[in-house]
Amino acid sequence: MQVPAPFEYERATSVDHAIGLLERLGSSARLVAGGHSLLPMMKLRLANFEYLIDINGLRDELGYLRIGSGEIRIGALTRHGELLESDELAAAFPIFRDAERVIADPVVRNWGTLGGSLCQADPSEDLSAVCTTLDARCVIRGPRGERIVPMTEFHHGPYETAVGDGEILTEIRFPVRPRGGSAFEKVERRAGDWAVVSAGAAVWLDENGRITDARVGLAAVGPNTTALPAVAAALRGREPSERLYEAAASIAARGCRPDTDMRGSVEYKRHLAGELTKRALRRSVERALERRS
Numbered sequence: 001m002q003v004p005a006p007f008e009y010e011r012a013t014s015v016d017h018a019i020g021l022l023e024r025l026g027s028s029a030r031l032v033a034g035g036h037s038l039l040p041m042m043k044l045r046l047a048n049f050e051y052l053i054d055i056n057g058l059r060d061e062l063g064y065l066r067i068g069s070g071e072i073r074i075g076a077l078t079r080h081g082e083l084l085e086s087d088e089l090a091a092a093f094p095i096f097r098d099a100e101r102v103i104a105d106p107v108v109r110n111w112g113t114l115g116g117s118l119c120q121a122d123p124s125e126d127l128s129a130v131c132t133t134l135d136a137r138c139v140i141r142g143p144r145g146e147r148i149v150p151m152t153e154f155h156h157g158p159y160e161t162a163v164g165d166g167e168i169l170t171e172i173r174f175p176v177r178p179r180g181g182s183a184f185e186k187v188e189r190r191a192g193d194w195a196v197v198s199a200g201a202a203v204w205l206d207e208n209g210r211i212t213d214a215r216v217g218l219a220a221v222g223p224n225t226t227a228l229p230a231v232a233a234a235l236r237g238r239e240p241s242e243r244l245y246e247a248a249a250s251i252a253a254r255g256c257r258p259d260t261d262m263r264g265s266v267e268y269k270r271h272l273a274g275e276l277t278k279r280a281l282r283r284s285v286e287r288a289l290e291r292r293s
């Protein structure tokens with residue numbers, strides 16, 4: 001199928017208007033942001049909705065990048081291309097630019113949004129791995145006001161999120177801590193493809209170069225992007241070294257839950273999860289050390 005089933009189209013004029021439409025139209029309605037995940041699913045008839053509520057007119061309310069000293073706030077309608085191009089974001093969190101360079105192609109990056117990526121809840125979504133790694137907080141607004149959900153609780157399973165009926169993801173917040181470094185690694189079958197496996201890492205160092213905290217997020221190796229607290233526990237308080245990265249890699253390889261599919265076998269994906277974790281950690285530490293000097 002190349003043509004979606006017929007649907008009605010509404011263009012939201014404000015976030016409150018979108019919430020009102022969602023409330024009124026119920027589960028027969030869906031928001032459309034970049035449309036790069038929703039529309040292919042509708043064309044393939046994997047999803048059918050009677051109403052699409054277009055939020056692309058809400059750039060003033062939802063399309064922004066606010067870089068603060070202690071926190072970065074990104075509106076849900078911010079596009080892949082904007083995340084790729086922001087030098088300020090790359091300075092604070094180089095993991096974003098690493099990831100955006102290997103997400104899809106310019107056409108998708110010109111329209112696809114951060115909010116759409118997280119709400120699609122595809123287990124292979126690279127930005128979900130980035131947000132998990134950076135310990136993001138998701139701001140969800142609905143008829144009863146606003147609530148904040150940590151990234152670790154945002155995905156309830158493949159294609160399921162904490163965003164409830166009548167609600168909209170409005171903003172994603174990222175804590176900024178001193179002496180941090182981050183990186184993203186991905187293996188795909190061809191340029192612009194979804195990940196066979198991808199891995200994000202972030203580390204924070206003390207004045208003596210010891211790891212005070214670390215986080216790793218993997219994509220395409222479990223029902224949803226996988227945060228690995230055991231990796232963080234193994235790294236905290238330790239001096240960075242190749243041996244330490246090896247130990248973290250082996251925890252990541254054992255701790256993920258890949259399936260065999262057209263992209264690779266369980267064994268191959270576990271191998272990649274370990275190898276990419278190691279590379280991302282090594283690069284994160286190098287970047288954190290560069291910032292210190």
Ligand SMILES: Cc1cc2nc3c(=O)[nH]c(=O)nc-3n(C[C@H](O)[C@H](O)[C@H](O)COP(=O)(O)OP(=O)(O)OC[C@H]3O[C@@H](n4cnc5c(N)ncnc54)[C@H](O)[C@@H]3O)c2cc1C
Pocket residue numbers: 030031032033034035036037038039040076077102103104105108111112113114115116117119120124125126127163167168169170192193194195
């Ligand atoms: C050819 C191709 C290659 C791709 N390759 C990659 C890749 O390599 N890596 C990768 O990570 N991604 C990839 N993607 C996915 C791409 O990143 C999409 O843009 C992204 O997944 C969805 O963003 P969107 O804005 O297009 O969302 P949409 O398709 O508009 O929406 C997706 C879902 O999120 C909901 N939604 C959207 N915004 C909100 C909101 N603010 N609040 C609540 N619900 C909302 C919609 O209702 C819908 O259910 C690829 C896509 C294509 C078409």
